[in-house]
Amino acid sequence: MKKMGRAFLGAGLAVSMALVSACSSGAGTGNQQAQTPSSSLAAGEPVELVLGYPVLGEVPADIGSVEAEINKITLRKINAKVKLSRTSVSQWAQQRNLILAGNEHMDLFVTSFEDYERHASKNQLLELDELLTKEGKDIAVVLGDKLKAAKIKGHIYAIPTHNFIEAGTGILLRKDLLDRHGIDVSKIKGTNDLDAVFETMKQKENLLGVAAPNGQMPMTYAIDWLNYDPLVDSLGVLPLNSKDMKVVNLYEMPEYVEALKKTRSWYQAGYLPKDAVNAKTAPPDLMKNGEVFSIFQSNSVFLQDSLSSITGRQLVKVDLQKPVITTKEELGLMWAIPRNNVKNSQKAMELLNLLYTDKEIINLINYGIEGKHYKKVSGEVISRINDSGYSMNQPFMFGNRMLTYVLEGEDPALRQEYTKFTASFQKSPAAGFLPSTEAVSTEVVAVKNVLDQYRKALETGSVDPVKVHPDFVKKLKAAGIDTIIAEKQKQLDAWLAQK
Incomplete structure (x- = not known):
């Protein structure tokens, strides 16, 4: 997909770009406009946040019940309700581009190192620096220096996932x-x-x-x-x-x-x-x-x-x-706030912050509801329940993968072994180079x-x-x-x- 994998992502995972000066030139006004709360929000009504991403297989039939469980958490923590994407990977690129070209509601969406610069050059992404220091401060702790690789002309417009590197x-x-x-x-x-x-x-x-x-x-x-x-x-x-x-x-x-x-x-x-x-x-x-x-x-x-x-x-x-570390591996999949589509950027960043820190939400998105879509085997190890109505096989896509459970059949020492796996990676002499x-x-x-x-x-x-x-x-x-x-x-x- 990219890596859907990655590839996804790749994936597609799986699978378009440009680097920009227009980003910083128009960032000020767009950022202020997107962050202005409406009177209804000031009155304490919950915000609806739309999370845009491709579903690599079939859209899970029971996605609604997972959404409801996530909303129990987000209503309590950030006074927001979340609407999960129902877009298959075959339709994602076209639908995403249509949304970004207009003003249809979308608060967060997944992009990639390939598309990052292209979206930024079209002034479609919100500058995130200030939001990161306030509503997204935990993200910087999780990602550390990795955030530096996401800078375009000194500003961050999308946030890399915290993932196992695929190379x-x-x-x-x-x-x-x-x-x-x-x-x-x-x-x-x-x-x-x-x-x-x-x-x-x-x-x-x-x-x-x-x-x-x-x-x-x-x-x-x-x-x-x-x-x-x-x-x-x-x-x-x-x-x-x-x-x-x-x-x-x-x-x-x-x-x-x-x-x-x-x-x-x-x-x-x-x-x-x-x-x-x-x-x-x-x-x-x-x-x-x-x-x-x-x-x-x-x-x-x-x-x-x-x-x-x-x-x-x-x-x-x-x-x-x-396996070679390139700019692709350093950035990988990324999450951005679309400038013209977001209704409340502070709440969008608060949700994004949860995707990097809240274990319960991450595992709900990836595996569904315990006892209904999966069962605990031991500790952090789970097994899926066949034909449960929810099977989302893309843990690499959402925020902090290090918070996800280990599927039965995988080694519980996955995270420790990851360090050994990456030790022999060759690093490209152009790793970190992000051309315009x-x-x-x-x-x-x-x-x-x-x-x-x-x-x-x-x-x-x-x-x-x-x-x-x-x-x-x-x-x-x-x-x-x-x-x-x-x-x-x-x-x-x-x-x-x-x-």
Whole structure:
């Protein structure tokens, strides 16, 4: 999703940007206007706060009862009622953009490192510095120095989640089928070793080798030789083996071309679904339903345990792309207050503060009501109740993940092991670099239109890259990708000179 995962988030998790001077120029008036309480609020009437975010699977049928329980807490603590999002991930981007372009009520919404700068450049986000020092003071304690990475021109417009960092990618394989066919997973060292395994599953199980992504995480994340710092938006990337810090066009990299050929071979062999380009169902749901042999995700501590718990199948993880800390990992998913849509920004920040400090609310959002949607196994360990009407598999999205329960099947020592997991991470030399696309905004729009037209079909193997890729690159250049890369290189050089 981003990472839905992350990916979500990625996720999509899963999955657009720009950096800004307009943010600070208009912040004063918008901030004062948004923070002016109405007479009804002054009289003590509860505020309704709308929380906007994508639901990665189906919208839970019993979301209303969870909302009611959350409101018992928020009415008592901040005199507010909360309305949770009912927006599926497939509709989220369009609905979010429509809301932000108008004045429909929304008080908090989840964005990401990719979209942060774009929203800020359009003056759609409220400056949060003053709110953080008053209504959100506990957030700064939780996040510490991580808040510094969120500054644009000296101001904070969105707040990163306190999360387990997801870096690199892993592919999760069904253990029962590996065992049934005598496949030694230790011999699967990378992407090319998956071909023979996928063929076995196709021939002997009549099963798709791997799920096609349904969000923003591209299929190329399953390719272990493709390692680069996306420099936020992948419109100009930094290869991790770069000696001269030169920004290059990802879509012209030889490694990218080889990645397209690999996914094409999987598609032609029948390891991917024929409608991969139109995939709608989340990969964990496909695994749960027994429709695929493997899924790939952003790598994280105990990834196989958490996905085994979610899918109800024992999974084995094979690492693919290397874990690298980039600006993406430093910022990740973020929560913002939309300038033109919020009705009371103080109350919005008070709710956000609870998302980083209130364990009961965090676990209600993620797991529902104890005894109805999940049961306590021991201590902090819980198990879901099947068909309970509420299953929200996205704890990475809400405030402070460190407050969430541990699902049965996950190691209770999750947080301690996380420190070990991140110890070997490579850090990109450009980590923390947040480029501005303000000067090339026209080219960014044009290039993204080309990407929307070509990228998913190419990256799921749905079209022949030998025939289509040259035209793809030609249209990227005509749209101005080289201009974007030159601007990003200029900014990266200036950023490096200041370090």
